[in-house]
Amino acid sequence: DADVTQTPRNRITKTGKRIMLECSQTKGHDRMYWYRQDPGLGLRLIYYSFDVKDINKGEISDGYSVSRQAQAKFSLSLESAIPNQTALYFCATSAVRGTAESDTQYFGPGTRLTVL
Amino acid sequence: SQKIEQNSEALNIQEGKTATLTCNYTNYSPAYLQWYRQDPGRGPVFLLLIRENEKEKRKERLKVTFDTTLKQSLFHITASQPADSATYLCALAGGTSYGKLTFGQGTILTVHP
Numbered sequence: 001d002a003d004v005t006q007t008p009r010n011r012i013t014k015t016g017k018r019i020m021l022e023c024s025q026t027k028g029h030d031r032m033y034w035y036r037q038d039p040g041l042g043l044r045l046i047y048y049s050f051d052v053k054d055i056n057k058g059e060i061s062d063g064y065s066v067s068r069q070a071q072a073k074f075s076l077s078l079e080s081a082i083p084n085q086t087a088l089y090f091c092a093t094s095a096v097r098g099t100a101e102s103d104t105q106y107f108g109p110g111t112r113l114t115v116l
Numbered sequence: 117s118q119k120i121e122q123n124s125e126a127l128n129i130q131e132g133k134t135a136t137l138t139c140n141y142t143n144y145s146p147a148y149l150q151w152y153r154q155d156p157g158r159g160p161v162f163l164l165l166i167r168e169n170e171k172e173k174r175k176e177r178l179k180v181t182f183d184t185t186l187k188q189s190l191f192h193i194t195a196s197q198p199a200d201s202a203t204y205l206c207a208l209a210g211g212t213s214y215g216k217l218t219f220g221q222g223t224i225l226t227v228h229p
Contacts, residue, residue, distance in 0.1 A: 004159075015174040023207070026208070031215055033216075035219075040125075040221055041221060042128075042205065042219045042220055042222055043160070043205070043207075045216060045217075045218075048156035048215075048216060050215060058216075061215065088159075091161050092159075103148055103165055104150070104162045104165065105160075105162065105217060106162070107159030107160050107161070108159050109157075109158060109159055110157070110158070110159050
C-alpha cells in the first residue's frame with residue numbers, strides 16, 4: 001500500500017551494528033505498529049503506538065526500540081543487531097477506535113533485514 | 117496462553133473449486149476476527165472482518181464464518197482462480213487487546229489451472 005512506506009526495503013548488516021528502519025504514512029492514522037515475520041511463525045508484534053505520546057511493547061520487544069517522531073513517522077531500531085533478528089519487518093497503521101475503519105490495519109511493503 | 121492456529125500450512129486446489137481455510141483459537145475471547153491476504157514480498161492486505169456477534173460475512177467470492185462456541189473461523193473462496201494463490205492470514209483482537217491483532221501463521225493457497 002503506497003500510503004505506508006518503509007525504508008530501506010532491503011538491508012544487509014553485520015552483528016553488533018545499529019540499524020534503524022523507518023516507516024512513514026499518509027493515511028492520517030494515529031496508530032502505528034511494527035511486526036516481524038519469520039517463516040512458519042506468522043506476524044509477531046514488536047512495538048505499537050496509539051498516538052505520538054504513547055509507546056507500548058509487543059510480544060517480542062527485547063533487542064528493539066522505537067521512536068514516534070510524529071503522527072506520520074514511526075521508527076524501529078536494533079541497537080546491536082544479532083543474526084536471529086534476520087527477518088521481514090512490517091510497519092502497519094490503523095485509525096483510532098470508534099471510526100468505521102478503525103479495526104483494519106494497513107501494512108507497508110516490508111523491509112528484508114539480514115544480519116550476518 | 118493464547119494460541120491461534122491455521123490448520124493447513126499449505127492448501128492446493130483446482131481452479132473453479134471452493135477453497136476452505138480454517139483458523140482455530142484457544143484461551144482467547146476475541147471481539148472480532150480478520151482475514152488478510154499476503155502475496156510474496158508484499159505486506160498483508162485486509163480482506164474481511166467479522167465480529168463476535170456475527171455468524172457470517174460475504175464479499176464477492178469470499179465468505180467468512182465465525183463460531184465462538186467452536187472457537188473457529190472458516191474462510192471460503194468460491195470459484196477459485198489461479199490469481200487467488202497467496203498466503204492467507206487470520207488475526208484476532210478483543211478483550212484488553214483492542215487495537216492490537218494476534219496473527220495466525222498463515223495458510224499458503226495454491227490454485228492450479
